[in-house]
Amino acid sequence: MWMKKFLRISAIVSRAINSTHLTSSVSIATLHDSAIFSSPLSSLSLSSLQPRSSPNLASILSRENAIFFVKDKSPFSSLSEDAKLFCWNCATKADDATSFLFCQACRSVQPLNQSIDYFQIFGLGRRYSIEDGELEKKYKDWQKKLHPDLVHSKTQREREYAAEQSARVIDAYRTLADPLSRAIYIMKLEGVPVDEEERITDTELLAEIMELREAVDEAEDAQTLNQIQAQLQEKLRDWSRSFEDAYLRKNFEDGMASIRRMTYYKRANEEIEKKL
Incomplete structure (x- = not known):
């Protein structure tokens, strides 16, 4: 049994070493499956697993099972600097911000990422003028992918992600669909504080x-x-x-x-x- 678990750890290490996207800016999130480290192998130090050719390898192993999102500092025009990540399930790099809701490669629902703004969720540039039909169509497309009733066959983890993402998509749609709330949201993104209860002096x-x-x-x-x-x-x-x-x-x-x-x-x- 311990040999099988050791081989699973080795496989994770091997995939990490062979990844062409591995950098020193790797970030890890804990996964639910902690079976690997439930054996005496959990007492092994990560440094003992670290090959000489990869000095940062220890930092990419979580305390439990596998690599989650990996940050990449290469230029990525569609995403902010903090949102350049890979899919937690298949490690595929996202082509745009919408991939951080739903992986285009393995179809896995992704965890909530607050660095993705409402315009990016719908694949829109940060602009005030938005066609109502365009926004509504993109909203319905997301709901088809994220609605809890449509992800019932996925794991509990992904169903929880879907519920969080669906709620955020709804909030994004309501904000951008209304001209006033859209204007307020744009100003906040620009770093301009908006006091919606400000007294009128005009x-x-x-x-x-x-x-x-x-x-x-x-x-x-x-x-x-x-x-x-x-x-x-x-x-x-x-x-x-x-x-x-x-x-x-x-x-x-x-x-x-x-x-x-x-x-x-x-x-x-x-x-x-x-x-x-």
Whole structure:
């Protein structure tokens, strides 16, 4: 029995030595199967298994069974520096950020990786203008791969990964599908803090707020409320375009001004929805 376990360790070591992607920046995550190290072999030091030709080999062995994600410092245009990893199951290098949700080679569900932003999840560049149909299609594609009902035949580990990834995809979709939340998210990615509860000091906007509130309060029927709502939605579209223009110019001050307007118009629209 101990000989079989020793051979399994040797196989892991051999694969690691032969990997063309092995670097000193390797990172390891613990796997569930700890059977290898349940024998007296667990008392062996990793240094005793380390060949002279691979001084960093000990760092790539987890305390339990196998290599998890391996970081690669080579240039990778689609991923951030912290997200250049390999599949935990087959060690295939990802072609793009979406592979860190679902491996394209072995079809294994990958663990949650917070370094992948919402735009990367859907294979989109960090841009404000997004086609609704394009986003919805990519969202449905991910749900087909990650929905718990569709991964029931996989291991418990992958089912847990799928649940986490599915929740993140849903949050990403909801964030990017809404013009205001998308604008706020972009600003946060740019390192610009956004206080969604910031008090309004713009006198022009304050006057407009009071006027709209009066109009909503005095509305006597649904038709009038619908007309006000149509005006608000048009204002939302106008200020969405203003935000996009500011973002393209990297004028974050104007971008924040657009967000303040959009925030108010969205809240006013929600109030009308409650009355209808």
